[in-house]
Amino acid sequence: MTGASAPVAVTGLGVAAPNGLGAADYWAATRGGKSGIGRITRFDPSGYPAQLAGEIPGFDAAEHLPSRLLPQTDRVTRLALAAADWALADAGVAPESFDPLDMGVVTASHAGGFEFGQGELQKLWARGSQFVSAYQSFAWFYAVNSGQISIRHGMKGPSGVVVSDQAGGLDALAQARRQVRKGTPLIVTGALDASVCPWGWVAQLASGRMSTSAEPTRAYLPFDRDARGYVPGEGGALLVLEPADAARARGARVLGEIAGYGATIDPAPGSGRPSTLRTAIRVALDDAGAAPGDVDVVFADGAGVPELDRTEAEAVSEVFGSGRVAVTVPKSMTGRLYSGAAPLDVACALLAMRAGVIPPTVHTDPCPEYDLDLVLYQARPAELRTALVVARGHGGFNSAMVVRAGE
Amino acid sequence: MTDKEFTLDDLRRILLQAAGADEGTDLGADILDTSFDLLGYESLALLETGACIEREYGISLDDDTLTTDALTPRALIKTVNERLAAARS
16 A cells, blocks of 8 residues: 555664664663763774764674675675664565665765765875775765765666754654555655764864763763763664555564654754744654554653753643653663664664663753653563653754654 | 786686675686676676775776677786786787
């Protein structure tokens, strides 16, 4: 069944996160409250004001990818190619059994292949233009993950990339759902970002929102009165989307449904008008045909910046009622993964539904003014049918997505 | 630099370094007359391979040497050795 409101199912997950490589490891760590935030090891951070990150340990690209792909890929693309393989395997999909035009790839990206670009800039300055890799032509680019996944699996249907910072992770899933509803039988979608390298680091520092704390348990504290900025991380998740009826017809395990989506842009800073985040949440609920009382848990954006935390807490309280819905920020264990964050939260919501627990927000001592029912310290058992994921991007992007459990 | 001969083993080494090897392609086999296309190298891989040869051997190849003129390892090795000989004389 296709059409504007046809149910779209998630049938596979591929996860690469600082606290777990692969969905099983990630879920075990996340439900157990295990953080992947620590001092940067990928370069010497001692000269920088922010020195913590959520790094993915133990990813050896040569174990996962053919040598042909190594000289032409940034770390983020290697992670994305591995995650796409895992997502397709998890969905039980053999891409060669599909018509190439029946499969697409829609990802989001915050930075593209920054570390690759840094290496080529270093060659340009130190050794001359003839030393710059021909692969720099695409390896840095925002669309590179979509392109490489498309080539690797022969997916020639509707594809592209969305760039809207952290909100992009949900915007990509929404675009993928649109394409499935318009008739494409399978879309690989989601996002990974990874730019823990000096050039990427100075670009991120420019936001002024990064935490300069050196203590991994005190640096990123969403909804805490001592919130002082965020810790960036690397990774994210890719999902396989299919029409729900087709997925069931082929005997696939349906992990859940992308049931609703809403997106808004905030008013210009200094306009005095309030954030439109609450509207994005309401639009997503309406799109899902869900009432606020139907939502069992909110996976908050959790900026870790006081004025942004307040805006989000107010929006959640206004839509759901003060303290009326469970709220969690599992990204307190990974750092903020930019575009990768929200697809990882969607994956986390689906895993939480299956397990019947809400994973915790770690390290935060919540500011009582916000009046949120934050799930703290340890996982909370709960029957979960419907989750809301919120993602906000720098520059005023607000996105919200409603996810429902599979049958 | 310029008294070196460019051999098939040199090309194999540079191909691996510049672009890796396709799954199912054995670069160690007799590939002299197998086209780069069949070996799994697209134009960008060949551009990068050409740039690596130029840097290591201090010669200059035409832009279309690898994409239109020298389509097999044998043809490329011949072209590179002609350039090396010209640089020596």
